[in-house]
Amino acid sequence: MEKNLRVQIRTLGDLALTIDMADAVSRSTSETVLSSATALRNAALPGVREVVPAFCSITVHLDAPPRDSAALQARILALLDGDVQEPPERRRFTIPVLYGGAAGPDLDELADLCRLPAAEVVARHGGRAYHVHMLGFLPGFAYLGEVEEALRQPRLDRPRTRVSQGSVAVADAMTAVYPSASPGGWRLIGQTPVRMFDPERAMPCPLAAGDVVTFSPINSARFAELSADVADGYWLEPDA
Structure with a gap:
């Protein structure tokens, strides 16, 4: 390169x-x-x-x-200025997401702004591989790009005082998962049951800069199953 x-x-x-x-x-x-x-x-x-x-x-x-x-x-x-070093091997992750409803309260509004059906927004957001640019803002908060041009909208005019852990959000060209509850102004379109930060683990964050992330839509029943698995210690691992 x-x-x-x-x-x-x-x-x-x-x-x-x-x-x-x-x-x-x-x-x-x-x-x-x-x-x-x-x-x-x-x-x-x-x-x-x-x-x-x-x-x-x-x-x-x-x-x-x-x-x-x-x-x-x-x-x-x-x-x-010397020889170019190859970055670490790209790991690929698939993050399950329950889109819309209480899990994604901004999905319908985002769909209206984009002049697309909500199902099309889900299909486009979940049908794309995202590059992890960096981690910041919160421990485990990975900035993923780039969101498809048709889905890009600015942050909310009035940020929420509390965004739930696991919320999947978009803002402009980036998408992300909130690793813990915090204030936030990104548009919430879904939620994942998997943990994105655990300070008790040797590697507290599953993602690192350079990784590749894909989102996979799930239903509420699968969300409940995975939530139980996470409570039992399930941790996001790279795709096989």
Whole structure:
């Protein structure tokens, strides 16, 4: 993958550096960010604690303030200018969703705004593979793109003070699952019974940047069955 980067590094306090790599969110930008993050992780630079990719940037967290920040930044720039690193293997996940009704109170309004039947909105949302751009906002909240052009609508004018855990939502070109109850302004079109964050697990989030997600419509009976399985310890795993 060819990289034409205009990289800018800025300090983020005294224990982190943010590497800005692009101005616009896109799949190609995400691929560049992820491959660059892989290169930084593989380099195992002394003093680097964690490498965190975002939409258009990477944040490098440090164990301590660097003795020579300019030298560290030069080393990072040299790594990003070197051979392209392949991002981690893409894992694929299927997330079951109960669409509409109490589980998706904004589905009908979204359908009206899009001038489509609700069933068509469900078919289009569930018939697409989504790229995990990044995790943020809440632990386990994965930004998934891109939503089909015909389904794109802005956030609600008045955000809800509480969105239920597992709510599946859309906003502009992104879709996501709320991993825990929180305020939120995205349009709620469904709900999944699976957990997207569990602090008791060694890997608390099933998804990571670069993964691929597909949503699968289910009925209320299947939702109840899966909810019981989740209570018994079921965890979202990659597709076979």
